[in-house]
Amino acid sequence: MERNRIAIHVSHLKKSFKQLEVLKDISVDVKEGEVVVIIGPSGSGKSTFLRCLNRLEEASGGEIMIDGIDITDKRCDINKVRERVGMVFQHFNLFNNMSVLRNLMLAPVDLKKQDRETARKDALAMLARVGLSDKADAYPHQLSGGQKQRVAIARALCMRPDIMLFDEPTSALDPEMVGEVLEVMRHLAHIGMTMVVVTHEMGFAREVGDRVLFMDDGLILEEGVPEEIFGSPTNPRTRDFLNKVL
Amino acid sequence: MLRIISTFGRLLLTAMGQTLLLALYGLFFACIIGMIVGIMSVLRSRACRFVAAVFVNLIRGVPMIVLAYFIFFGVPYLWNTILGVGGMTLSALHAGSICLALNCGAYMAEIIRAGIESVDVGQMEAARSLGLPWWRAMHRVVLPQAIRTMIPSIINQFIITLKDTSILSVIGFPELVNTAKNVVAATFMSFQTWAIVGLMYLIVILLLQRAAKVLERRLKYGAQ
Numbered sequence: 317m318e319r320n321r322i323a324i325h326v327s328h329l330k331k332s333f334k335q336l337e338v339l340k341d342i343s344v345d346v347k348e349g350e351v352v353v354i355i356g357p358s359g360s361g362k363s364t365f366l367r368c369l370n371r372l373e374e375a376s377g378g379e380i381m382i383d384g385i386d387i388t389d390k391r392c393d394i395n396k397v398r399e400r401v402g403m404v405f406q407h408f409n410l411f412n413n414m415s416v417l418r419n420l421m422l423a424p425v426d427l428k429k430q431d432r433e434t435a436r437k438d439a440l441a442m443l444a445r446v447g448l449s450d451k452a453d454a455y456p457h458q459l460s461g462g463q464k465q466r467v468a469i470a471r472a473l474c475m476r477p478d479i480m481l482f483d484e485p486t487s488a489l490d491p492e493m494v495g496e497v498l499e500v501m502r503h504l505a506h507i508g509m510t511m512v513v514v515t516h517e518m519g520f521a522r523e524v525g526d527r528v529l530f531m532d533d534g535l536i537l538e539e540g541v542p543e544e545i546f547g548s549p550t551n552p553r554t555r556d557f558l559n560k561v562l
Numbered sequence: 563m564l565r566i567i568s569t570f571g572r573l574l575l576t577a578m579g580q581t582l583l584l585a586l587y588g589l590f591f592a593c594i595i596g597m598i599v600g601i602m603s604v605l606r607s608r609a610c611r612f613v614a615a616v617f618v619n620l621i622r623g624v625p626m627i628v629l630a631y632f633i634f635f636g637v638p639y640l641w642n643t644i645l646g647v648g649g650m651t652l653s654a655l656h657a658g659s660i661c662l663a664l665n666c667g668a669y670m671a672e673i674i675r676a677g678i679e680s681v682d683v684g685q686m687e688a689a690r691s692l693g694l695p696w697w698r699a700m701h702r703v704v705l706p707q708a709i710r711t712m713i714p715s716i717i718n719q720f721i722i723t724l725k726d727t728s729i730l731s732v733i734g735f736p737e738l739v740n741t742a743k744n745v746v747a748a749t750f751m752s753f754q755t756w757a758i759v760g761l762m763y764l765i766v767i768l769l770l771q772r773a774a775k776v777l778e779r780r781l782k783y784g785a786q
Contacts, residue, residue, distance in 0.1 A: 372687055399693035409688035413706040422702060423692035468688075475692060 321348045323383060323479055323510045324369060330377035331364055338364045340534035342378070348478075349508045353515060353525035353542075357557055361534045362514040366483050369512065370394075370401045383478060399427055402472030406484040408464040410456040416443070416467050417452040420474045428475070435474075442470040446500050462493030469500055480504065482513040518562060522546050530554045563754040570745045570755075577741035578762055584655065584737055585724045588662025592723065595663055596670025601700070603675045614671065621668035626729050630661045634733040654735035661730065666723040673719060677712035678704060710781050717774040721767050738762065 324346040331339035338361045346352050354362045367373040368380060375388050382397050411419050420439035424430045430438070443449050446466040456464060465485055472480060482501065486494045498520050505511060505524045515521060521528055521542060528545040530538040530553075538551040546562075549555045603614035621629070634657040641650040681704050689699035731740035742759045746752045 370691055372691065395693045395695055397693075398691055401691075403688075403691040405684060405688060405691075407682075407684055409682070409684035411685060411688070411703050413703065413710070422689075423694060426698060426702070427693050472692070 322346070322381075323348045323350070324512070325381040326369075326378070328378040329365070329368060329375055329380060331361075331368060331373060332376045338534055339368070339376075342534075342536060344529065344536060344539070346479075346510060346512060348510050350526045351505045351509075351511045351513065351524055352527050352529060353513045353521040354529045354531055355515065355518070355521055355545075355557075356529075356531035360531045362531050363483050365531070366403075366481050366512060366514050369481055370398050370403055372403075395427075399423075399475055400477050401479045401481060402475060402477035403481045404465070404468050404472055404483065404485045406487050408456075408461070408468045408488070410459075410464055410467055410471070412456050415453050415455055416448070416459070419456070419467060420471050423471075424474050439470075439474055442474050443467075445473075445503075446470045447496075460493060461489045462496045465489065465493075465497045466500055469497075469504075473504075479510045479512070482511065482515065484514050484516065486515065486517055516561065518546070518558075530557065532557070563751075563758070566745065566749065566751055566754045566758060570749075573741060573745070574738065574758065574762065577736060577738045578766070580735070580741075581724070581727050581737040582766070584658050584662065584727045584730065584735065585720075587655070587659035588666055588727070589720060589723055591659065591663035592666035592670050595667030596674050599667065599671035600674025600678065603671065604678050614675075618668045618671055621664055626661065626665050626726060627732060629665060630658070630730055630733050633657045633661050654730070654733050657733055658727070658730040658735045658737075662723055662726065665726065666719060669719050669722075670716070673712050673715045674708070677708035677715075680711050681707045713774065713778050713781065717770065721770060724767065724770070725763065 322345050324344075326345070327343045329339055329342040330337070342361075342365055344352075354365065356362050364373055368375050369382070371387050371394050378388065380387050382401060385392055385397055387394060387397055410416075411422065414422065417436065417439055420442060421432070421435045424435045424438065425432060440449065440452060443452055446469060448463060448466055448470070451459060451463060451467070456467070459467065469480075469485075485501070486497050489497065494517065498517065501511070501513070501520070502524055513521075513525070523542075525542050527539060528542050529536050530545060530549070530551065532553050538545060538549060538554045545554065546558065549558060599614045599617055602610040603618075605611060624632075634652060634654065637657075638650045638652050642648045678700075685703050685707065686696075686699055689703045690696070694702070727737050728739040731737060731743070734740065738759055742755050746755045749755070
């Protein structure tokens with residue numbers, strides 16, 4: 317894979333909810349195959365930023381290019397872009413009315429017009445990859461948090477996305493289940509998936525991240541390779557934050 | 563009481579049939595109206611939400627008996643006499659069905675709106691994040707979950723509507739109450755007649771409730 321193509325280009329992104337300015341001026345590029353980890357205190361705008369990247373939140377200003385497509389342009393077909401950008405949520409958001417298998421098959425069958433048999437095989441293979449082959453017929457309420465999140469990742473992967481967004485994927489998990497989810501994400505990173513991860517797992521950020529962004533108050537205050545950010549942060553707010561969480 | 567049953571039993575059963583027919587027509591269209599208006603009230607379009615709110619408030623703000631008189635007498639009068647177009651006749655069955663459909667539809671719309679809003683927004687977001695268009699996400703993910711929570715309220719509304727058919731005796735539709743009045747007028751046995759009529763409603767409604775319980779159980783996820 318060519319590692320220098322830009323997968324996500326964000327310039328001067330702004331986002332306000334009514335009077336509240338959540339994102340003030342965000343500019344960042346993510347290269348293909350890169351794993352970018354966003355850290356920062358709660359309320360700093362990390363999740364909002366991530367949600368802007370697939371237009372779950374509408375940007376108030378600036379430009380967001382996903383694989384060369386400007387998604388802030390009202391005329392762009394956002395659904396087509398979303399097919400290639402997977403998202404994993406803090407609270408899993410598995411479809412409660414469907415079995416695990418149907419959760420995985422819904423979008424491929426509905427959107428890619430895959431025939432059911434192909435989609436089924438594909439979904440089962442994906443479940444095997446996250447170690448949940450035996451849960452194909454289970455319903456979400458029968459799974460543990462860690463299992464739910466792994467299913468959610470598998471569901472996103474079934475669309476064969478080029479980019480994966482993770483919005484605090486382990487924050488709602490019991491501690492003993494964090495590992496199994498991080499393991500799946502680590503594997504994804506190793507096979508070259510482009511990933512943007514909002515997380516409080518500093519160990520993961522340090523180990524898997526190619527680049528770490530520290531956000532506070534709607535701005536990216538510091539960015540660099542993990543060794544820099546965790547080893548010798550320059551911004552006092554970064555230092556302060558890391559002192560509290562490490 | 564036995565004399566009432568042996569003499570008027572058939573008549574009362576037929577009247578019950580008419581009541582059920584009226585309720586069925588009314589409920590059928592009420593479901594359609596409720597679905598359309600309910601979904602309109604969760605759309606992003608301000609205009610849609612406004613129209614839905616006006617409809618619901620208008621219908622809820624008018625007693626059904628007034629609505630019944632208005633549709634049965636008022637509308638044909640407007641059409642034939644005031645506008646002078648003429649030729650409009652509205653049977654009691656049609657007027658009654660429209661009246662029930664509008665009335666029940668407004669309440670159904672509220673039940674459906676609340677049902678949709680009770681589904682965690684994360685469900686819609688997850689579906690949209692996979693690339694599903696809004697309507698597909700609504701249809702495949704949100705509505706199936708919403709309907710499950712709505713079942714008890716919908717059944718309750720069905721029961722209310724079934725009982726509301728009795729109000730339509732005022733426009734002369736030969737449903738159960740209207741027929742019972744005639745029976746009382748002919749026999750003067752009001753205690754026996756009204757007891758029988760009450761029992762008939764009770765039996766139908768209890769049966770409806772049983773069916774609802776079975777339906778509710780069937781709709782539990784992963785319960786098969």
